[in-house]
Amino acid sequence: MLGKVLSLWRYPVKSMLGERREWFDMNARGVEGDRLFAIRNLDGKLASGKNTRRFFKLDGLLAFQAAYENDVPLISFPDGPTIRGVRSDIDASLSKALGQPLTFVREDRVPHMDAGAVHLLTTASLAWLRSAIPGVLVDERRFRPNLLIDAAGATQVEKTWLGKTLSIGEELVLRVNGATERCAMVVYPQSDLPHDERVLKCIVRETDSNFGVYAEVITPGRVRCGDNVIALD
Secondary structure, three states: OOEEEEEEEEOOEOOOEOEEEOEEEEEOOEEOOOOOEEEEOOOOOEEEOOOOOOEEEOOOHHHOEEEEEOOEEEEEOOOOOEEEOOOOOHHHHHHHHHOOOOEEEEOOOOOOOOOOOEEEEEHHHHHHHHHHOOOOOOOHHHHOOOEEEEOOOOOOHHHHHOOOEEEEOOOEEEEEEEEEEOOHHHHOOEOOEOOOOHHHHHHHHHHOOEEEEEEEEEEOEEEEOOOEEEEOO
């Protein structure tokens, strides 16, 4: 017994704020609907919090909120309106709000995820980080996990799960397959969280830029808040 699922998060549009859920289903790709949509520029890169071969850094995305209405993403703009992702003017609206030509796209052959299908974080890691940088507002939302797992202690306990197979709830089985490398997105302001570079500086200095873990789905299933997380090996 490693802990219990404390909260669940899904992000319909890559790099926008997401939605907190009481349950969701997972398939071989990961959380159903997670980062299924993204914003693409004229160079064919996807909007993100960083510049890579596939992604380009686009400021302001964390001012937008995305949630599903059935299978349709609803995008709440920082100036007030909420627009359905299937509307004919969605590209023009996003381009105007973000200051450059953009296209709203659904995932095709290549997943929109950065590196892993499912992102896990524990309350123990958050407690460790709070003790390492006292006075800084450390909040799970900065790190955009899919599952926040309530685990005892104040260490980065999920690092010890690397390579392990986890049973969660009645059906779901995951295999932890990598550490989550952090970028500047964790310092950006969102909702009531201020910009704070101390968060990333501490993670870079103390943990070689890693905080949380990625997992792959071995057996699809439904996960709910309160589900037990059990190591099978």
